[in-house]
Amino acid sequence: MSTDSVNPNRRRILNWTAGVVGAVGVGYAAVPFIRSMSPSAAVQAKATKTVDLTKIEPGQRITVSWQGKPVWIVRRTPEMLETLEDPAVVDQLKDPDSSASEQPDFAANPHRSREPEWLVMVAICTHLGCIPSYNPEPGGDFWSAKWEGGFFCPCHGSGYDFSGRVMAGSPAPRNMAVPFYEFLSDSELRIGKPA
Ligand code: FES
Numbered sequence: 001m002s003t004d005s006v007n008p009n010r011r012r013i014l015n016w017t018a019g020v021v022g023a024v025g026v027g028y029a030a031v032p033f034i035r036s037m038s039p040s041a042a043v044q045a046k047a048t049k050t051v052d053l054t055k056i057e058p059g060q061r062i063t064v065s066w067q068g069k070p071v072w073i074v075r076r077t078p079e080m081l082e083t084l085e086d087p088a089v090v091d092q093l094k095d096p097d098s099s100a101s102e103q104p105d106f107a108a109n110p111h112r113s114r115e116p117e118w119l120v121m122v123a124i125c126t127h128l129g130c131i132p133s134y135n136p137e138p139g140g141d142f143w144s145a146k147w148e149g150g151f152f153c154p155c156h157g158s159g160y161d162f163s164g165r166v167m168a169g170s171p172a173p174r175n176m177a178v179p180f181y182e183f184l185s186d187s188e189l190r191i192g193k194p195a
Pocket of ligand 1: 125126127128129130153154155156157158171172
């Protein structure tokens with residue numbers, strides 16, 4: 001699906017809306033649901049998080065809670081994926097191969113994922129733990145080097161590309177972590193390993 005039809009303003013609204021819906025769902029629905037489960041089912045529910053992918057549009061990022069941590073799911077567009085091997089981006093990265101970063105073996109590739117389109121990542125800056133913002137539009141004056149889009153941590157100014165790889169010159173030492181996950185079908189993925 002082309003992203004040319006995705007208006008950046010609309011994307012921001014979708015992004016914000018999905019985050020709020022996700023947060024409300026986690027806060028008000030998960031607790032009573034887990035209380036009604038058997039102990040083993042409750043452990044399983046906390047260990048994993050199943051996510052419906054059908055409502056995530058190209059270019060959109062949603063946030064879910066998994067084991068008390070925010071996890072982003074980003075449906076990357078072809079344009080976003082192109083930047084991951086663009087020398088203008090790669091030459092800025094501290095750890096382009098993620099050799100010093102936390103991720104499963106299946107993420108040992110430039111897109112750091114099972115499927116290039118889908119990024120699943122723990123949304124915690126590796127410097128001091130702030131939650132970065134999502135800045136998918138190229139340009140912008142908050143980052144001194146060439147910015148092709150990605151994530152930016154406003155706490156102390158760390159930049160990350162669309163795979164969560166940290167930019168040289170950032171105080172963050174490593175790329176953001178990729179958790180274990182697997183696709184249950186074309187429209188559903190599960191974060192974490194079943195207990
Ligand atoms: Fe992100 Fe310091 S916590 S740059």
